[in-house]
Amino acid sequence: MNQKIEKNEEYRLQITGMTSEGNGVGKIDGYTVFVPNTAPGDYGRVRLVKKNKHYGYGKLMELIQPSPDRVEPDCPYFGVCGGCTYRHISYEAELRLKEDLVRDAFSRLGGIFTEVSPIVGSKRTEGYRNKAQYPVGRNKEGEIVAGFYAKRSHRIIPSAECALQPAVFGEIQAAVLDFMREKQIPPYDETTGEGLIRHLYLRRGEVTGEIMLCLVAASLEIPHIKEFVCQMTERFPAIQSIVLNENSSRDNVILGKYCRTIWGRDTIRDILCGVEVELSPLSFYQVNHPQAEVLYRKAMEYAGLTGTEILLDLYCGAGTIGLSGADRVRQLIGVEVIPEAIENAKRNAERNGTKNARFLCADAGEAAALLAEEGLLPDVIILDPPRKGVDQQVIDAVEKMSPECLVMVSCNPATAARDCALLREKGYEIRAITPVDLFPRTGHVETVVLLSKGEIDSQKVRVEFSLEDIDMSEFKKGATYSEIKAYVLEKFGLKVSSLYISQVKRKCGLEVGQNYNLPKSENQRVPQCPLEKEKAIMDALRHFKVTL
Numbered sequence: 303m304n305q306k307i308e309k310n311e312e313y314r315l316q317i318t319g320m321t322s323e324g325n326g327v328g329k330i331d332g333y334t335v336f337v338p339n340t341a342p343g344d345y346g347r348v349r350l351v352k353k354n355k356h357y358g359y360g361k362l363m364e365l366i367q368p369s370p371d372r373v374e375p376d377c378p379y380f381g382v383c384g385g386c387t388y389r390h391i392s393y394e395a396e397l398r399l400k401e402d403l404v405r406d407a408f409s410r411l412g413g414i415f416t417e418v419s420p421i422v423g424s425k426r427t428e429g430y431r432n433k434a435q436y437p438v439g440r441n442k443e444g445e446i447v448a449g450f451y452a453k454r455s456h457r458i459i460p461s462a463e464c465a466l467q468p469a470v471f472g473e474i475q476a477a478v479l480d481f482m483r484e485k486q487i488p489p490y491d492e493t494t495g496e497g498l499i500r501h502l503y504l505r506r507g508e509v510t511g512e513i514m515l516c517l518v519a520a521s522l523e524i525p526h527i528k529e530f531v532c533q534m535t536e537r538f539p540a541i542q543s544i545v546l547n548e549n550s551s552r553d554n555v556i557l558g559k560y561c562r563t564i565w566g567r568d569t570i571r572d573i574l575c576g577v578e579v580e581l582s583p584l585s586f587y588q589v590n591h592p593q594a595e596v597l598y599r600k601a602m603e604y605a606g607l608t609g610t611e612i613l614l615d616l617y618c619g620a621g622t623i624g625l626s627g628a629d630r631v632r633q634l635i636g637v638e639v640i641p642e643a644i645e646n647a648k649r650n651a652e653r654n655g656t657k658n659a660r661f662l663c664a665d666a667g668e669a670a671a672l673l674a675e676e677g678l679l680p681d682v683i684i685l686d687p688p689r690k691g692v693d694q695q696v697i698d699a700v701e702k703m704s705p706e707c708l709v710m711v712s713c714n715p716a717t718a719a720r721d722c723a724l725l726r727e728k729g730y731e732i733r734a735i736t737p738v739d740l741f742p743r744t745g746h747v748e749t750v751v752l753l754s755k756g757e758i759d760s761q762k763v764r765v766e767f768s769l770e771d772i773d774m775s776e777f778k779k780g781a782t783y784s785e786i787k788a789y790v791l792e793k794f795g796l797k798v799s800s801l802y803i804s805q806v807k808r809k810c811g812l813e814v815g816q817n818y819n820l821p822k823s824e825n826q827r828v829p830q831c832p833l834e835k836e837k838a839i840m841d842a843l844r845h846f847k848v849t850l
């Protein structure tokens with residue numbers, strides 16, 4: 303630490319980088335400072351408002367020389383709303399930063415220096431989302447509102463419009479709110495646990511235009527529901543399905559596990575990579591349809607299928623990736639933990655006349671271990687895990703099944719890099735890395751990675767595999783914060799706080815307890831977990847096989 307640097311003093315700072323959370327980064331005499339609402343290339347006067355040992359947080363007092371990448375943010379909520387990260391710089395600059403972020407994650411966290419191919423940008427940067435989840439609550443005046451959460455907070459910024467979403471979503475949101483106000487249907491109150499409506503969740507099939515309207519509510523007994531259905535379906539003929547989702551928990555998870563269709567179909571349809579898909583409210587579906595096609599085509603290109611392969615699609619969701627290549631494989635096996643998604647995958651296979659596909663509802667680690675045990679020898683495995691990455695059990699099973707080719711699709715460069723490094727230890731080389739931007743203006747980016755065996759094991763004869771008669775028993779796993787702390791202390795000699803554990807869990811896409819999820823104020827200047835401790839906590843999460 304440089305002793306000369308003092309809190310509340312002002313410094314001139316050149317911003318040279320940016321985090322995926324939207325903070326510009328610069329150095330004062332070797333000391334790292336994060337500054338919200340700045341961009342690489344900015345030069346300005348910054349007040350150091352928070353000083354930790356290795357880094358601090360600054361407030362931009364005067365922008366002396368703006369970055370050439372700066373553009374005027376075209377959304378009144380930018381900087382307040384937690385959705386967009388990059389609305390103050392051009393899309394070209396955003397793509398450069400995302401590509402660097404992926405390169406940095408692979409080299410820094412994974413020690414992987416394979417060349418990263420140019421990022422594939424999205425043609426559409428506005429209105430591309432096919433899904434919206436509006437929190438519903440009351441404002442200070444007690445009026446019913448819906449909109450977006452402010453950055454790292456549960457304060458609702460009322461808004462029906464979002465540049466990332468189609469206009470019809472805003473119109474439906476306004477109509478739902480009007481109905482709630484007229485009939486005095488209470489929104490849920492997070493602090494008291496009283497009230498009913500928590501979220502309005504909308505989803506639209508890009509090609510079909512079909513819309514699913516889902517009300518997430520603390521109870522399924524919602525007054526005037528028949529009238530609600532009549533009004534909504536009359537006004538919005540694209541609505542094909544109205545669903546209630548029950549969520550009575552006191553945590554941050556948006557959707558509960560139980561859905562009841564109250565009008566229309568249980569699913570909506572779409573077409574992706576030429577495959578007709580049906581989607582339940584709880585099934586995962588990429589939010590940017592044209593870019594999802596780009597992503598899946600890249601994954602299929604990496605898989606290099608010729609028609610003779612056994613393809614294992616782990617974390618398959620509604621089966622979308624695997625089914626897009628089912629006509630180029632001998633056998634497709636998909637594994638996914640959400641039962642509704644597996645139901646969709648089976649129906650999707652049927653609907654598309656795919657006869658060589660089997661789908662298994664199970665934890666990917668459990669299933670992979672069992673399939674390896676039963677002697678499955680796939681030629682290609684696709685790994686498309688959630689943000690927390692793949693479990694050690696999956697890595698071990700992959701080693702046992704020893705496919706020639708692995709394709710990893712990941713929405714989290716940090717865990718992708720970590721997992722690729724582990725797979726490299728099992729004899730896989732990282733051959734190609736392509737970032738694909740599915741989420742323009744936000745801090746997120748997808749990455750596709752091709753891994754293959756250094757030496758091809760030709761001894762293994764890959765035969766068709768029967769999934770019948772295998773007993774797949776699921777079990778839940780987890781670890782308390784104390785267990786994680788004890789493990790990290792014992793194995794790495796490091797003391798970690800609950801805050802750090804929650805930061806790493808959040809980074810990995812894991813749900814965290816309400817107390818740890820958010821800073822007490824909306825001020826985001828909370829200490830950030832140092833890299834060394836982050837790696838140790840990730841190791842602990844893997845050790846305890848913490849799953850969603």
Ligand code: SAH
Nearest residue numbers: 586617618619638639640665666686687688
């Ligand atoms: N490949 C799919 C889904 C990818 S998202 C697609 O592209 O549409 C990741 C998926 O992993 C989600 O469907 C999620 O439900 C599933 N998932 C999360 N944890 C899992 C686990 N432990 N085992 C199996 N599937 C899991």
